[in-house]
């Protein structure tokens with residue numbers, strides 16, 4: 001008996017220079033999948049004349065940024081002193097806690113780029129804590145019925161990702177070079193979502209292709225994942241996040257006052273966000289002010 005799914009079209013945002021970002025979370029009424037509260041699918045951008053991605057210094061609070069690099073290379077620099085290149089098959093996990101700032105720059109002009117950038121809302125117990133950063137060059141992988149799985153976060157098939165997360169959740173990359181079909185065991189207490197990063201597939205008989213998110217509620221213990229051609233899927237899931245999530249720009253918080261304080265602190269250059277290792281080709285980004293707007297969870 002197939003499980004009913006909710007189908008959400010991503011918002012497609014051209015970023016100039018041939019870049020396309022498909023934003024699949026937050027989207028309308030669907031704000032989170034587990035603690036995953038933001039999902040951008042970046043590219044794929046083929047190698048060419050593009051100047052490459054350059055994101056100047058900007059802050060975060062209350063979340064973890066999770067970068068899954070599929071193609072291309074980015075330099076990550078942050079206010080903890082980290083300065084390193086993320087390459088295909090690797091994950092950067094940056095925990096903002098009370099405040100961090102970072103930059104992201106393509107290693108060289110004209111390079112291809114394909115990545116997923118996600119945010120994970122931090123629970124009350126961790127969101128006021130110190131910032132942290134992890135780079136994972138190697139992640140656990142498994143082959144199952146034609147699918148090649150990489151365990152990005154949480155655990156699957158008895159394998160556990162080294163990425164340190166703070167609520168029960170999972171992130172998987174599923175890739176195949178031809179026809180493949182498996183029933184993937186998943187946690188019944190989790191809700192899940194699947195996005196195609198390339199190619200097409202079916203999940204529980206529902207077609208999924210790039211630019212849309214297929215969401216499954218809790219109570220599902222296995223997902224039938226099938227395709228007859230090369231494809232790459234991103235699966236995320238987690239225990240439904242019970243805390244209210246207030247989002248503005250790069251901030252995740254609980255109250256309007258917290259957001260306003262973060263905007264003020266960043267725009268005034270408060271020590272809270274530290275100083276990012278210099279080197280980005282893009283300028284520091286000021287936080288947009290709320291200008292009387294009331295945010296709602």
Ligand code: MN
Nearest residue numbers: 058060065102
């Ligand atoms: Mn960021």
